[in-house]
Amino acid sequence: MSATETFAASGTGADTVQVRGACPHDCPDTCALLTTVAGGVAVRVQGNPDHPQTGGVLCTKVSRYTERSYHPERVLQPLKRVGRKGEGKFEPVSWDAALADIAARLSAIAARDPQAIVPYSYAGTMGLVQAEGMAARFFNRLGASLLDRTICSAAGTEALVHTLGGKVGMRVQFFAESKLILIWGSNSIASNLHFWRYVQQAKRDGARIVCIDPRKTETADKCHEHIALRPGTDAALALALMHELIVHDWLDHDYIARHTLGWDALRELALQWPPERAAAICGVPVEQIVRLASDWGTTQPAAIRLNYGMQRVRGGGNAARAIACLPALTGAWRHRAGGLLLSSSGQYPIDRAALQRPDLLAGRQPRTINMVTIGDDLLREPDEGFGPRIEALVVYNSNPVAVAPESVKVVRGFAREDLFTVVLEHFQTDTADYADYILPATTQLEHWDIHASYGHTDVLLNRPAIAPQGQALPNAQIFRELARHMGFDEPCFADDDLTLCRAAFGETVSFDELLDKGFATLQLPDAPFASGSFPTPSGRCEFFSARLAAQGLDGLPDHLPNHELAEPGSAWPLAMISPPARNFLNSSFVNVDSLRAIEREPLVEIHPDDAAPRGIRSGDAVRVFNPRGSYHCKADVSARARPGVVNGLGVWWRKLGLNGTNVNELTSQRLTDMGRGPVFYDCRVEVARLAPAEAACGNPA
Ligand SMILES: Nc1nc2c(c(=O)[nH]1)N[C@H]1C(S)=C(S)[C@@H](COP(=O)(O)OP(=O)(O)OC[C@H]3O[C@@H](n4cnc5c(=O)[nH]c(N)nc54)[C@H](O)[C@@H]3O)O[C@H]1N2
Ligand SMILES: Nc1nc2c(c(=O)[nH]1)N[C@H]1C(S)=C(S)[C@@H](COP(=O)(O)OP(=O)(O)OC[C@H]3O[C@@H](n4cnc5c(=O)[nH]c(N)nc54)[C@H](O)[C@@H]3O)O[C@H]1N2
Ligand code: SF4
Ligand SMILES: [Mo]
DSSP states (O other), rough: OOOOOEEEOSSSOTEEEEEEEESSSSSOOOOOOEEETTTEEEEEEEEOOTTTTTTHHHHHHHTTTHHHHHHHHHOOSOEOOOSSSSOEEEEEHHHHHHHHHHHHHHHHHHHGGGGGGEEESSSSSTTTTTTTTTHHHHHHHTTOEEEOOOTTTTTHHHHHHHHTTTSSSOGGGGGOSSSSSEEEEHHHHHHOOOHHHHHHHHHHHOOOOEEEEESHHHHHHHHHEEEEEOOOOOOOOHHHHHHHHTTTTTHHHHHHHEEEHHHHHHHHHHTTTTHHHHHHHHHSSSHHHHHHHHHHHOOOSEEEEEEEGGSSSSSSSHHHHHHHHHHHHHTTTGSSSSSEEEEEGSSOOOOOOHHGGGGGGTEEEEOOEEEGGGGHTTTTBBBBBSSSSSOOOEEOOOOOHHHHOHHHHHHHHHHHHOOOOEEESSSSSSSSSOSSEEEEEEGGGOEEEEOOOSSSSSEEEOOSSOOOTTTOOOOHHHHHHHHHHHHHGGGGGGGOOOHHHHHHHHGGGGGOOOOHHSSEEEOOSSSSTOOOOSSTTTTTTESSSSSHHHHHSSSSSSOOSSSSSSOOOSSOEEEEEEOOOOOOBBTTTTOHHHHHHHHOOOOOEHHHHGGGGGTOTTTTTTEEETTEEEEEEEEOOTTSOOTTTEEEEOOGGGGGGGSSGGGGGOOOOOOOOSTBBBBTTOOOOEEEOOOOOHHTTTTOO
């Protein structure tokens, strides 16, 4: 098979072909792509109409994918730093020179202690091959530190594991048949567009749609009701809903008796949460809570689309657990259109051992670095608990200088002159500015990959549509080459990308079907827990988790107040959340001009009641600050913000920001109750109007 095997599109010219692929981005929708290639050039990226979940539709970002792929600022050759760290000055070098020097530097460090080398990666591509395929083999063989990939979903993941048994939930298409849908901690129109299509169908068929979100999002605009609770108060709301289910006896006693664990204890706890108590904590009217409970208690089938937005606070794990108990209480799981979906990714039979080869560790047990605390960890001195000082970082599929919390520390860490940093990238991001070497990586249009999803349950294959641009190489190839330069001669380093694609699912998914159609659907029951069978130790939905109790945590889900409570009248009276911007994907796409033109400039939404006493008007340049740092952006005085909460939208590239910073200048490195996750939305700040002179001072970075 040739590396660019394609099929001719009907009605197109002889040198025009359409190539089936998969969207690589960190988005629950994992769309099937169809790329039109004319004379070797990708001219159009569309949704594959044959894939039901994609339905031929892509978001604005990826429909403009050619603009990103052929961006004039693509890094197309290896670059070596010539300026100071962070200055962004580089000169081209040959692949051979770069790889030889990197291998020599890493080998010297590894000879002392390979754990001083840290891989740093996340979900720039979600592809199983170009993410942790060959890369994991390389770092396992090396014996480098392990990375705890917590930056997005760790608290919610732990919560699901300890309640339902894993990342298992409703199949997304059946939301179309629900009669009540709670969109909880999710701006679906922005970040889960293809789910929203099912919501629209349900709505047309008479379903009631409720949005639970501190921000009045574009999704909230289109729901029947919006519950604008304070950030970090979701567990209180869920417990009050339970209170109402109990006192009105809106319970499925049979389901509870057969398929749950710990009901008596949860019942006792929930009875301490009358709606009035929750209303005061959540900052919402009592009537809204009472109405929501009655909706949930009396409507079938009823479904919850939970999303990770609600778990980026101290009590995020407990809150996700409390919410995940709700479908079992009313027996919502009995219907395929009832229950809950946070992530579907646990349903895939991925053969990670075959891909990542943990056996290459050969009995070594390297320490684990938490990606959320990379700021602190880069600045740590060696000690017994921590191990060696971090001497080298290899960054791929991630932009930590922009996305990790408490940027002041992250930047200080990356700026260490004694730190050796290699960044595999498409662009010279904020992180790449601090690299010793930038290595040019291919985009999804240029390499093979295979994908699971966390929003649906299909497997997708991505074929390369065009040749690698410039001297770019797939991540897997870069790690293969690095392995060769390091003298790693195990046969697994010779596996090509197509072999890795085949290894990902072994015989459990038909590779011929993937080659033929571009996607394959997992064979799964319509309703995962209709008759219990939760993949927990007890086989039940665990209201009480003995495993959590054994970790010294509360075995029952409870409300944990935020680390940072924004008290009115205090120095930091406003809570700040920083949810995604619709036309960016985390920090990806910020440098695509046509998309940045839609998002315009970094901004903070502030409610008129909070803006007026501060003399802030829409369009004013403001300083958002707390003891960790100061972030300049424009104010948008808007009822999209609730009183007391400001919304710093999107993770901008720092260097494209007003004062060379982004929202993460303000966020903290504290962790969630479970999963050691980040608390991006548990952050208190003050906002002040900038004097015109300060606003004009530009970008110091
Ligand atoms: N366009 C676009 N799509 C994306 C992304 C993006 O950056 N842009 N990001 C992708 C990623 S990485 C992920 S993880 C997924 C899911 O990503 P999520 O981050 O979950 O994305 P959203 O659903 O847009 O946003 C979450 C919503 O939660 C709300 N929220 C904040 N704090 C709280 C709280 O305490 N309680 C409740 N109930 N709500 C709260 C926010 O206001 C926001 O509307 O989406 C992916 N899709
Ligand atoms: N304040 C605040 N901070 C946040 C969030 C928030 O809501 N608020 N969201 C958090 C969440 S949910 C997440 S998931 C993280 C995301 O953090 P990251 O996973 O770091 O996501 P991106 O910012 O999109 O950066 C991905 C980078 O990978 C690169 N890339 C893409 N494909 C490839 C490839 O094939 N090869 C190589 N070598 N590089 C590639 C892209 O060019 C891009 O620069 O950010 C977190 N940070
Ligand atoms: S970012 Fe999401 S919605 Fe957009 S094409 Fe990719 S998977 Fe689809
Ligand atoms: Mo994420």
